[in-house]
Amino acid sequence: MNVAMQQSTSPPTAAAESRYAAEAQNVTVEFHGHKAVDNVSLGIAKGEVCAIIGPSGSGKSTLLRTFNHLQEPTSGQILINGRPTVPGSRKPKPADLMQLRRTVGMCFQSFNLFPHLTALENIMLAQTKALGRSKDEARERGRHLLERVGLEAKANARPSQCSGGQQQRIAIARALALDPEIMLFDEPTSALDPELGAEVLAVMRELADSGMTMLVVTHEMNFAEDVAEHLVFMADGVIVEQGDPSSVLRSPQQERTQKFLRAVNGR
Amino acid sequence: MGGAGMNTDSWSDLLADLLPGLALSLQLTAAMLAMGLPLGLLMAVGLSQKRKYVSVPTLALVEIGRGIPALVLLYMIYFGLPQAGMSLDAFLSAAVGLAISFASYTSEVFRAGLAAVPHGQREAGHALGLPRTVIFLRVLLPQALKIIVPPLLGWAIIYFQATSLAFALAVPELMSRAYVLATTNFQYLNMLALAAGLYAAISIPLSLLSEHMNRRGSRTATS
Ligand SMILES: Nc1ncnc2c1ncn2[C@@H]1O[C@H](COP(=O)(O)OP(=O)(O)O)[C@@H](O)[C@H]1O
Ligand SMILES: [Mg+2]
Numbered sequence: 001m002n003v004a005m006q007q008s009t010s011p012p013t014a015a016a017e018s019r020y021a022a023e024a025q026n027v028t029v030e031f032h033g034h035k036a037v038d039n040v041s042l043g044i045a046k047g048e049v050c051a052i053i054g055p056s057g058s059g060k061s062t063l064l065r066t067f068n069h070l071q072e073p074t075s076g077q078i079l080i081n082g083r084p085t086v087p088g089s090r091k092p093k094p095a096d097l098m099q100l101r102r103t104v105g106m107c108f109q110s111f112n113l114f115p116h117l118t119a120l121e122n123i124m125l126a127q128t129k130a131l132g133r134s135k136d137e138a139r140e141r142g143r144h145l146l147e148r149v150g151l152e153a154k155a156n157a158r159p160s161q162c163s164g165g166q167q168q169r170i171a172i173a174r175a176l177a178l179d180p181e182i183m184l185f186d187e188p189t190s191a192l193d194p195e196l197g198a199e200v201l202a203v204m205r206e207l208a209d210s211g212m213t214m215l216v217v218t219h220e221m222n223f224a225e226d227v228a229e230h231l232v233f234m235a236d237g238v239i240v241e242q243g244d245p246s247s248v249l250r251s252p253q254q255e256r257t258q259k260f261l262r263a264v265n266g267r
Numbered sequence: 268m269g270g271a272g273m274n275t276d277s278w279s280d281l282l283a284d285l286l287p288g289l290a291l292s293l294q295l296t297a298a299m300l301a302m303g304l305p306l307g308l309l310m311a312v313g314l315s316q317k318r319k320y321v322s323v324p325t326l327a328l329v330e331i332g333r334g335i336p337a338l339v340l341l342y343m344i345y346f347g348l349p350q351a352g353m354s355l356d357a358f359l360s361a362a363v364g365l366a367i368s369f370a371s372y373t374s375e376v377f378r379a380g381l382a383a384v385p386h387g388q389r390e391a392g393h394a395l396g397l398p399r400t401v402i403f404l405r406v407l408l409p410q411a412l413k414i415i416v417p418p419l420l421g422w423a424i425i426y427f428q429a430t431s432l433a434f435a436l437a438v439p440e441l442m443s444r445a446y447v448l449a450t451t452n453f454q455y456l457n458m459l460a461l462a463a464g465l466y467a468a469i470s471i472p473l474s475l476l477s478e479h480m481n482r483r484g485s486r487t488a489t490s
Contacts, residue, residue, distance in 0.1 A: 070390060094399065100397035112391035116409045125405060126395035178396065 005038060018082025021046040021213040022067055022104070022182050029062050031224035036062045038075070038237035044182070044230070049214045051224035051245065054234035055260055060217040061186050062232070068104040068184060069097055080182070081103065102130060105180035109187040113159040113169040119146065119170045120155040125175050131178060137178070145173035149203050165196030169203050176207075183207065185216040221264060224251055233257045281461055288444030289465050291358075295383060295430040295440055296434070298362035300423060306370035311377030312403075332371025338432050340364040345436050361433035369426045373419060380415035381407055420477040425471045431466075441465060 020043040029037040037059040044050045044096060051059045065071035067078055067136045069085060069092060078085045085100050092100075113122050120142045127138035144153045149169040151162075159167050168188055185204065189197035201223050208214055208227050218224055224231055226243050231245035233252070241248055241257045252258045297448050313325030332340075345360035355363060392402035431442035432448040439447070445462035 068394060070394060088440065097393075098396040098398065101394055106394040108387060108391065108394075110387055112385075112387040114391070114406055114410075116413075125401075126397055129398065129401045129405070130396040174395070 018079065019043070019045055020079065021048070021081060022215065023079040023082075024063065024066060024073075025077050025079065027063065027066055027073045027078065029059070029066060029071060030074040035237050036196065037066070040234075040237070040239055041076075042239065042242075044213060044215055047211045047213055048230055049208045049212075049228045050230040050232060051193075051228035052215070052217045052232045052234060053219070053221070053224060053260075054232075054240075055263075058234045059237040060234050064184050064186050064215060064217050067099050067182070068106055070106070091211075098130060103180055104182045104184060105175035105178060106184040107171050107175055107186070107188050109190050111159070111164070111171045111191075113167055113171055113174070115159050118156050118158060119151065119162065119173075122159070122170060123174045124208065126174070127177050142173070143176055145176055146170070148206075149173045150199075154242065159188045163196055164192045165199045168192065168200045172200075172203055172207070182213045182215070185214065185218070187217050187219065189218070189220060219264075221249060233260065236261065272448035278457075278461075281448075282456065284448055285441060285444055285458075285461055285465060288439060288441035288462075289469075291444075292430045292441040293469075295358065295362055295365070295433055295438065296423070296427045298358070299365040299426060299430070302362065303369035303373070303426070306366060307373035308377050310370055310374035311381060314374060314378045315381060329371045329374050333365050335363060335368075337368040337429055338435060340368055341432055341436060357433070357436040357438045360428070361436055361438050365426055365429060368429075369422065373422050376415055376418045376422065377411070380411035382408045383414050396457075411418060415478040417477045420473060421482070424473050424477070425468060428466055441451070456462070 017213055022043075023043040025041050027037055027040050040059075041065055044062070047256075052064065054060050062071055066073045069078070072092075080100065080103055083125040085096070101161070108111075111155055113119075114125070117125065119167070122138065123142035123145060124135065124138040127133045127141060128135060143155060144150060146155055149172055151166055151169055151173070151201065153168060159170070162170065173184075188204065189200050201220060204214070204216070204223070205227055216223075216228070228245045230242065231248045233240050233248060233254075233256075234257050241252060241254045248257065249261065252261055254261070283457065300427060307397035310325055310329055313321055316322045316325075319405035335343075341361055342362045344355060348354060348360075388406055388410065389402060392406045397406070430440055433440050434443040434446065437443065441462050445458040452458070
């Protein structure tokens, strides 16, 4: 049945008709002959929150990173709103990639804030340098976003003066400043203590409620069950099982999924 | 023995005679840095390219720049270039020759500093749709400079002292001024000691500053 679900995706005939905000079609990523992602197809509907779970090394990050071409697929393609990110077979041009990354924002496990800039400057940089907004506009938008993630008081603080949870919330604000249509999260809370992780998850929950399309690699099963509409379990570079989060988490059909969930719940 | 010679000119008169030389040495250092710093950075960027047709020729240039003694470089530019139909005056020849040597040595400092910036910083820049030049100038370079500046200051001090090589091209910098004055007043020891004192007066505080920055840098890096 999971096979049927995976293959229910027919290529969209026209961009405007696509059901999916983001879609991977037969994506394979090879590293030195090893397939980290092996012929994976996955569609994320507009406004949907899709969570990817799975053991470490199963290719979750690699798959996620193909959606904004931080990772170039070895074969297969990514479609955003039904349009291939790389038209034809040519290599993506820098301008195409920059455009793609304004549409698809990303947050990293290690935040990757710019340490020499203040929180507000972190949020302003890409607005002025990638979108061409004026400094005043970028600053106003930055303050608004800091307020949205509950950190207006940290506008002039350096990342080193913020907790991990605050840094991740600033990183979310930084990505949102480009008004992306889709947000990618790669284990956004894995580097955080539970309490600090909770404040980040609260911001992500709010973002999901606002209708953002999100693809989230996570170990937070509660978040996956409560917030996600679509759960994907990956192992060894393939999607083993996917579907409604509660059904996958509570009555997994595949032995590999059952084994993984037993290990996670057994902690 | 120095006393016999000292009755004609006082120390302060001798010093006053040397100061224009010091000014020229500092100008030469500034001109050398103005060319050598960008060139060193450029070489570092070339060295860290994945494309072999960029990195290998850059490495060859760097090795040549380090392999040739600075004095030979100066001579090649001042006496050799005119044969190739291009001539620079003595000051510029010295500045260019020293800059090539300086850049070759400091390219590795720049390269290592840039390589020390965590990979996630470049990735975050790309994920935000920033152009490559912005990622380099606004994200990577400012962070690398914290690592680069102390050793770079050390190299700048060495090359400030190396401006004395311009003496060989008759640039009237501090060393050559001390020597020329000594040939007229025969106070070789005093003149050279004064010149040495002036070199040291500039070099020692700067090298203390470099060490201080180094210590502070390594402390913040480990804390
Ligand atoms: N840049 C890379 N170079 C080589 N191998 C990589 C690279 N990135 C990931 N891998 C390998 O690909 C596999 C999947 O990695 P990853 O996508 O990070 O897994 P996950 O995020 O599920 O833990 C692992 O075996 C990993 O070692
Ligand atoms: Mg991962």
